[in-house]
Amino acid sequence: MAEDLDRAIAAVSNRGATWVSRRDAAEYLGRVAAQARDALQRNAEDSDTDVRAAVAKALGDAAWRDAGRSGKESQLTLDELVREIEKPGKREVRVIDGGFEISVALKNGRAQKVRVTHATSEAGADTIRVSTRCGPAADKEMAWALRTNNRLPHCSLAIVDDGGEAWFELVHSLRAQKATAEELRACVKEVAFYGDWAETRLTKGDAF
Numbered sequence: 001m002a003e004d005l006d007r008a009i010a011a012v013s014n015r016g017a018t019w020v021s022r023r024d025a026a027e028y029l030g031r032v033a034a035q036a037r038d039a040l041q042r043n044a045e046d047s048d049t050d051v052r053a054a055v056a057k058a059l060g061d062a063a064w065r066d067a068g069r070s071g072k073e074s075q076l077t078l079d080e081l082v083r084e085i086e087k088p089g090k091r092e093v094r095v096i097d098g099g100f101e102i103s104v105a106l107k108n109g110r111a112q113k114v115r116v117t118h119a120t121s122e123a124g125a126d127t128i129r130v131s132t133r134c135g136p137a138a139d140k141e142m143a144w145a146l147r148t149n150n151r152l153p154h155c156s157l158a159i160v161d162d163g164g165e166a167w168f169e170l171v172h173s174l175r176a177q178k179a180t181a182e183e184l185r186a187c188v189k190e191v192a193f194y195g196d197w198a199e200t201r202l203t204k205g206d207a208f
Helices: 002-012 019-042 049-061 078-085 139-149 181-203
Strands: 091-096 099-105 111-120 126-136 156-162 165-175
Touching (some): 019 049, 078 091, 078 099, 078 111, 139 156, 165 181
Antiparallel strands (some): 091 099, 111 126, 126 165
């Protein structure tokens, strides 16, 4: 199949070829793209966190992700994106100051509260911040946190100050103008999964 794909790519780009061969190549590539998109979408809820993250990235990076949508999904507001991924019993949404809190039900019977808010980077980029609190940021845990960051696929542990106390939060950001519901859903689930894992390591409880 790889050879067929390479030939089709070469054919559709060959301005010296007949229009029939270029048309046939374009139709073939369209079928392959549709099959790839459908396969990715069918596995967007895979039980493996790394697979889900890879699928979400593939859907987000693919040039054809908005085909047939007139670019609508990429222009959804934060409220619309969050409501798109809401799922009773799985992802319960409530409004908080500056955004939303999503209570994510996990397969281990626990739950993790994930916050989704607007943020602006130091470079001025409009982003969607996805975060969850994991536990107190004690000095003895700093080396563990840095080593953990090296293992996490996308999100990372950060320290935030709240009421004079330091806390670990797991954080990931998406570009607001490019974010899709599929990407946000995968991001929320990943942050919930690893956030719960970190909370178990830090507190042994399920407060967050």
